[in-house]
Amino acid sequence: MSYDHTTIETTWQKRWEDEGLYRSVVDWDRPKHYALTMLPYPSGDLHMGHWYAMTPSDARARYMRMKGYNVLFPIGFDGFGLPAENAAVQRGVHPAKWTWENIGRMRTQLRSMGAMFDWQREAISCEPKYYKWTEWLFAQMFKNNIAYRGEAMVNWSPSLNTVLANEQVIDGVDERNGQPVIQKLMEQWFFSITNYADELLSFEGIDWPDAIQAQQSNWIGRSEGAKVDFTTEAGDTLTVFTTRPDTLWGATFMVVAPEHPLLGSITSETHRESVDAYVDQASKRTELERIEDGGDKTGVFTGGYATNPVNGENVPVWVADYVLISYGTGAIMAVPAHDERDFAFARKFGLTITPVVQPPDVDRLDGATMQGAYVGVGTMVRSGPLDGTIVTDAKGRQNPSVSAAIDWLVENGAGLEHVNYRIRDWLIGRQRYWGSPMPMLHRADGEIEVLELDQLPVVLPEDVEFDGRSPLKEHPYFASAIASDGSEARRESDTLDTFMCSSWYWFRYLSPDFDTAPFDPAEAAYWLPVDTYTGGAEHAVMHLLYARFFVKAMRDIGIFDDTIAEMTTRGRDPEGLFDEPFLQLRNQGQILGETRTGDRLVIDGNAEGQRILATSVLLDSDASDDAGLVVGELMRRTENILQIAPTEGGNVTVEVPAEATVDIPAIPGTNDVNQLKHHLEVERMSKSRGNVVNPDDLVAKYGADTIRTYLMFAFEWQKGGPWDSKGIVGSHRFIEDVWKLGTHSYKPDAIDDASTADLRRKVHQTIQRIDQAIVAFKWNTVVAALMSLRNELVEAKRSGAVSDEAWTEAVDALLLMLAPIAPHITEELWNQRGHTSSIHVEAFPEADATVAKEDTITMVLQVNGKVRDRVEVSAEVTAAEAEAAAMASPKIQQWLDGTTIRKVIVREPKLVNIVATP
RNA sequence: GCCCCGGUGGUGGAAUGGCAGACACGGCGGACUCAAAAUCCGCUGCCCGCAAGGGCGUGUGGGUUCGACUCCCACCCGGGGCACCA
Structure with a gap:
């Protein structure tokens, strides 16, 4: 039977959902793990960046589950925001309609990833049952003097007709649309994040990347x-x-x-x-x-x-x-x-x-x-x-x-x-429509009144027209209201910065339908805080700083008091659990557009024997072959020596003296030869550049398992890089091989004990490597280790020299270890191999150190630090035996001939280094 | 200017101070095929050499060490953050 990824993936996705495989339920008898991936904005389509960010997040959640943790891995949508209003202005679609259609499409696409999201905990920030609590939290902040209205110089964006927070302005322009902002003295709503500056400078007790800590510290200043x-x-x-x-x-x-x-x-x-x-x-x-x-x-x-x-x-x-x-x-x-x-x-x-x-x-x-x-x-x-x-x-x-x-x-x-x-208070109001309303009234006498819970939510009206300005001010519901003393009032028509919606969403996931508080203390006492958070580093001084501030403010207001009481009842020590939102943070890099080949250099100069001495070097991708003395791609640069590959013929060596002119149009100013290697044609993957890779097409062609595997294998995850569509075949071959191995009915030919032991050793070494690599978020080496095990199994299959038991152990281990990365194919094969329960509730294989241990080791023999010979020795070789083995080597004797031995360094069983002088 | 991260084959990338280049992509050669795709086998850092073998090699220059991609110092280059911040 050949591998039919479409059938396998859709079948299992449906079955997992029908059977509630990923439902997460509080269970005080088991250790918990709260895994979180950054709340996606429903922009329309899931792109490769979402897959890249979420796959390791999902794989790690699955791994933790197989390691015995009760894992919560929720998902939702950041429903409010300006793009919805822009769509309304440009295309006449209501922001609500646009947003909900996008959410619908993205839900389907997210399901095609095969992630273990618990969809019953889905939370969407633009739903009244969600933003009722965003409003309530604002009211609590106001009552506790953390939110206030004050006059200050603020950033006003004429192009958006709204104010912006400091964090949203870079070099005087809006960080999202690049339009200039001006400074204006205005009365506005603020959060006093400044009062938390000192506490925010401390990263004690949390495991966050240095770069984020540095950025936040710089920002706080x-x-x-x-x-x-x-x-x-x-x-x-x-x-x-x-x-x-x-x-x-x-x-x-x-x-x-x-x-x-x-x-x-x-x-x-x-x-x-x-x-x-x-x-x-x-x-x-x-x-x-x-x-x-x-x-x-x-x-x-x-x-x-x-x-x-x-x-x-x-x-x-x-x-x-x-x-x-x-x-x-x-x-x-x-x-x-x-x-x-x-x-x-x-x-x-x-x-x-x-x-x-x-x-x-x-x-x-x-x-x-x-x-x-x-x-x-x-x-x-x-x-x-x-x-x-x-x-x-x-x-x-x-x-x-x-x-x-x-x-x-x-x-x-x-x-x-x-x-x-340096940090200023967080400007929280926006003169925009598609955001959470504020629970505030301006009374006729000039006083400000905060609404109580029974009057929430202030519902965002949908019967509005758009012209690029907020229609709320003129809307009857906002223009006239009655204050608590019966007097005339108007509602606050500013809406809340959407970063406020995302400053508490991981609490709402705990109980998205809970109706008497933002979250259910019974859930919170078990699941909080978030153990592992993954997402983009571009949110360093916005979302990630706001989130830390928010938790500290909520703690000070007392919003966690019920949760703390519940924890204490359950015997869990609440000390320090509400000072920070996310214990461990890891950032993925960015997937860039595919590298364009054909960066061509045009070189003029003089031929001097074999090499060419350049007088000018110009980077011009469209240059024709006869545009200069040598025209071709730069293959390599060592100092000022270039290797150029012309369209035809072999490489040409070009020396670029200091006085030669170098011109790289993409790098402004005077260029020099050192900049040549680094000028790669890489562009950020974005719709405007037309270089987007559509995950849906790739899913149709290769299946989600292959894409997940490839995304984890092809990049250093925290770094990212340009997409390479050619490389995916390697991951696809691997998945196909797993299918062949998993469906093969193995019959040993002539069992050989050494081969059997070798395979078993490989299996247990692989488990050790993978445990280490997952902890370190080194996903490329996780996949590499599994590919290497695949290679051994292919060899074992061909030789037929390993025992039945060793074969089964190895194939099962391969499937179990691959399950977090490629959940569908492993589930299907697990099922075909006669298991009745899901592979995803199995325990992750445990490494047996005794089996993993090598019996013999290739010992390196060095003379003066250079490898001159290698010998096989027992892993238990003594220092004396190792030295004797080294001295016995004819090659080593040759190198020692005519010298005096000064010192012998023995690091058994790996190495012997003999220091000798003439 | 200050702060953070990085620089390893043609490419993505591996390497607790101890065999640099794991695992892949690509390339080259071969098998199968009428042919192609797919698949399978072998080779693949650079240089010298028919080979055996040798030399060189992790941005540059120094240092520590028996031994450095790894630690230290200085510099160059790239990416990111902050910046008339008093």
Whole structure:
């Protein structure tokens, strides 16, 4: 019978679902494992990236189940979001209709993967029974002062007609649509994530990739320093934040941001006109335009002065947009002698520069002649009481000068020690339609009222028209409501950022229909927290940071109290289980578009014997064969030597001297020869580039098992890479071979004990390798180990020299170990081989170390670290025997001839290294 | 500028400080076939050599070590994050 993947896969998918094989039920007698894959957005079709992300997630969940864990592996959809509204505007489809149709299609496609999702726990964030609790959670945050309404400079996207969170803006443009955003002072809803900054900087107790930890730490941006109070002429306190309070004595002017609230009172009448003009012009510039200016600084003098508290000196106050209102206090003390930006500003406008840190071994610095700011180590000078204090390159209190300066400020009442963070509060409201409503009322008297549970959910109305703006403000249900005291009110028409929906979804999976709380404590007490979370690293400072904040906030509000009580009743210690959402996080890489062949180099130069000395190298994929002296593909580069494969004939060696010109159009600026190898034609797999591989077509052609196997085998999972459609045949051959082995009725020919032992050893070594590889998420080596076992079985089948028992053990082990990766074919073969229960509830094979152990080992014999011979020795060889065996080798004797042995290193049974000199 | 990750055959990629290149793809040669596909067998890092064998080889340069893809230092290149952040 030949392998018919379509029949096998559809049959088993249906049977598993009918029999409820993947239903997960609380069972306190068994250890639990909560495996989670990132909530997919229902964009329309499942693409290869989803398969790539979810297959290892599924395989690992299956492995844990075979290892004896009670595994929960749920799935759902992130139903709200802008693409649905865009579809409405562009194609006239209602967002709800568009979303639900996509969900329907993706459900079918997800089922074709054969993943062990427990569909009865499916949660969809745009359903009222879900977003009722999103609203309720917001209400709890509001009541506990974690959500608040406040005025701040926010990112406004004119193209989307909504505000965006800081995390959604990169280099002044929307991270999703690339359109510019502008800064606007607006009253908005925020979550005070800033209050959790310090806790979020600690990753204790969780196993997350270094890169994510680094990104989150960068984003939070903790700086230690001091707040220092300067006094303006009008008597106001102008506070600055500085990480270098030790340079206060060198502060020769101050700069405030154009939006600074004290700017008006600082500005003198004679300067008001020019200040107003500057502020007006600055407000019109987008962040993007400012960034494009680079280091060139603009600004004007306010005409006002302030007093430096450390020495009583009057310093001029300037306004300039290189000082940002959103960071620190929006005002700085400028120390041009020791800060690059202040130095550039001072030189441009002719301001005083006073050095207060003296570098070692250099003449006394002179502000008038300095070429740049000095930011290195030295000794404090011109700093009154602190003269002579050592300045190191350490940050904060670690630096003696900073520490001394803070102490001085505190003692003299001139300032306070302060830690500043870069992260800003999470802007949570959106002026959009397709999102969770907010459970808030604005009363006629201006007060804000939060709705109670019995009034939830505020249902999103569906009878609306679209023109790119939110229709909620005008909708009768939102425009007029009655407050608790019977007065007139309007509903809040902002909706919640969809990242809030995805900040708690793994709790909703526990009990998607639970009606009296966001989740059922009886489920939560058993399943929480998530043990393993997998998904893309692009969510590092958005979803993954928000999720951590959310759990901490929920914990502080007391939302887990019932769960903790239930845990305690069950004898499970709740200590520390609600500080972090996901104990282990692993990120997959990205699947890119298929590499285009035909990157061609056009080389001109002179032939010198065998090689060519280039004068110019140009990368031009469309170049014709006669466009230069040599035209062809770059096969290899070693330093400045290129191997070029022309269309016809053998490789040509080209030397590229330093003076030759190299031109790679895709890499801007001056190119050099070192960049050549790295210029591969790889593109991100996306619809717009037309290089998408459709998983549905591949499923039809090869079957889900082959694709799953290939995706795990072809890449280093955490790295990803360009799709290679040719490589899939290797995985397909493997699956076909498994079919042949699994359906073969083995009859031994002439049983040979050594062959039998060899096969058994291979089986048990493979189990050991796979256990290690799965723990490390090294899926390519898991598949490689199974392929290697396949090779042994093919050989055993041909020889007929292994015993019946060994054959059966090996084939069964192969099927069991492959089951997490290729669930359908293994289930079918398991069934055909006479087993009545599912392979997916079987125990994973246990390695027997005694069987796995080698009896003889190839020992390497080295002379001076170079391998000169190999001998077979017993695994139990002693050091003396090993050395004797080495000395007995004729080849080794030859190499030792005429030398003196200095030392013999024996690492039995693997190696003997003889150190000898002439 | 600061922080994180990486650089190994034609390609994807393996290697607790101990045989570099497992496992695949591709390529080459052969078998089967009228032929092709599929399948099966063999070879496949580079260089010298008919061979036996030898030399070189994990981005570059140094170091530690009997021994380094692996550890340390410096540099080059690529990818990602942060950035007039005071």
